[in-house]
Amino acid sequence: MSTAPPAAAPLAVPMLDVNRENTRLADELNAAMAEVARSGAFVHGPACHRFEAEMAKYCGAEHAIGCASGSDAILLVLMALGIGPGDEVIVPSFTFFATASAVWRLGAKPVFADIVPDTFNLDPAQVVAKITSATKAIMPVHLFGQCANMGDLRQVSLAARGIPIIEDSCQAIGAEFRGVRTGAMGTAACFSFYPTKNLGGFGDGGLITTNDPELAAKLRVLRDHGQQPRYYHHFVGINSRLDALQAAVLSVKLAHLDDWADARQRHAQRYHDEFARRGLSADIVAPTAAKNCRHVWNQYTVRVKNGRRDALQKFLADRKIGSAIYYPVPLHLQECFAALGYEQGQLPKTEQACREVLSLPVYPELTADEQSTVIEAITEFCAAKNRAAA
Numbered sequence: 438m439s440t441a442p443p444a445a446a447p448l449a450v451p452m453l454d455v456n457r458e459n460t461r462l463a464d465e466l467n468a469a470m471a472e473v474a475r476s477g478a479f480v481h482g483p484a485c486h487r488f489e490a491e492m493a494k495y496c497g498a499e500h501a502i503g504c505a506s507g508s509d510a511i512l513l514v515l516m517a518l519g520i521g522p523g524d525e526v527i528v529p530s531f532t533f534f535a536t537a538s539a540v541w542r543l544g545a546k547p548v549f550a551d552i553v554p555d556t557f558n559l560d561p562a563q564v565v566a567k568i569t570s571a572t573k574a575i576m577p578v579h580l581f582g583q584c585a586n587m588g589d590l591r592q593v594s595l596a597a598r599g600i601p602i603i604e605d606s607c608q609a610i611g612a613e614f615r616g617v618r619t620g621a622m623g624t625a626a627c628f629s630f631y632p633t634k635n636l637g638g639f640g641d642g643g644l645i646t647t648n649d650p651e652l653a654a655k656l657r658v659l660r661d662h663g664q665q666p667r668y669y670h671h672f673v674g675i676n677s678r679l680d681a682l683q684a685a686v687l688s689v690k691l692a693h694l695d696d697w698a699d700a701r702q703r704h705a706q707r708y709h710d711e712f713a714r715r716g717l718s719a720d721i722v723a724p725t726a727a728k729n730c731r732h733v734w735n736q737y738t739v740r741v742k743n744g745r746r747d748a749l750q751k752f753l754a755d756r757k758i759g760s761a762i763y764y765p766v767p768l769h770l771q772e773c774f775a776a777l778g779y780e781q782g783q784l785p786k787t788e789q790a791c792r793e794v795l796s797l798p799v800y801p802e803l804t805a806d807e808q809s810t811v812i813e814a815i816t817e818f819c820a821a822k823n824r825a826a827a
């Protein structure tokens with residue numbers, strides 16, 4: 438009986454490993470958290486104000502307002518704009534649930550528009566087709582770390598009585614559209630610090646940026662039960678705080694965010710080059726990065742052709758390689774939105790993406806050997822299929 442491990446066992450590659458980033462910064466993070474503990478200022482204290490100021494600067498926006506999550510950031514902006522029953526908000530269907538649920542929660546109607554296949558982002562032409570007299574906002578999502586076509590969307594907004602644009606920037610902190618960073622391209626932008634995002638905290642957290650001072654002031658009051666000063670309630674708000682502990686952790690990490698985005702960009706480039714060099718394009722369509730835009734690669738998402746997406750995911754899982762499907766079911770076909778009356782076939786590009794997409798490991802600390810393991814496995818999968826077909 439041999440006790441030796443199997444020769445050259447391929448590496449297990451996790452989809453994401455937050456411990457690598459956190460371990461490397463452990464001393465700094467512990468010191469920052471200890472400082473908050475010592476200060477006793479856990480709510481809206483100096484650590485929060487510092488982080489809000491840093492975020493405003495990072496995004497090139499005038500104001501930053503912390504809150505409890507990206508989902509709350511979206512909800513708060515819609516509340517601040519007075520959106521409610523009878524109103525419509527145009528959103529993509531190919532996104533995380535929170536983009537549309539916030540609209541629904543306020544009694545307004547999410548109106549789903551289709552995407553541009555190459556970037557997976559909201560198609561401005563589809564938005565035009567959905568505008569009505571009830572449209573109160575357009576909410577593009579900068580999906581997977583890449584900005585939606587904000588130039589065209591802004592034209593659409595201007596042509597339609599200046600309908601506010603709310604950026605869902607939860608996956609795209611630091612992304613740029615033709616030199617302008619997400620956070621100040623619309624009426625407001627919403628960020629998430631959920632641990633899987635490019636700037637991830639030790640739990641939940643969110644933030645809103647805006648250049649509009651009145652909107653910023655209203656958001657500060659709305660996130661604090663609509664009170665100002667305490668116990669004098671102007672509006673019915675919610676309790677949505679960015680904890681000082683989270684803010685302290687996020688301040689430490691924000692200083693590294695651009696280096697991490699560069700690492701993600703290098704990994705994305707290597708996938709792109711290797712898939713091209715190996716001639717896999719009949720099976721694997723690499724993601725497109727729009728010209729003159731900074732993609733921050735929250736996800737590296739390929740399309741797997743020929744109905745083989747689930748087979749590839751299983752093939753990778755058998756080799757202990759992580760991958761993920763964002764998103765398997767489009768929002769317009771979710772059970773909870775059945776009352777809106779959408780049917781299969783109404784947003785064909787979104788539906789096709791849901792059948793084809795697979796996200797691969799792209800976190801900054803992914804090693805060259807790990808990435809080789811992923812690339813080799815995908816190459817093997819494509820070769821096996823092509824042999825079977827021959």
Ligand SMILES: *Cc1c(COP(=O)(O)O)cnc(C)c1O
Pocket residue numbers: 506507508509532533535536578605607608628629630631641642643
């Ligand atoms: C993560 C995410 C949200 C919600 O953020 P939370 O902090 O998890 O509430 C909203 N929209 C998109 C596109 C997201 O990826």
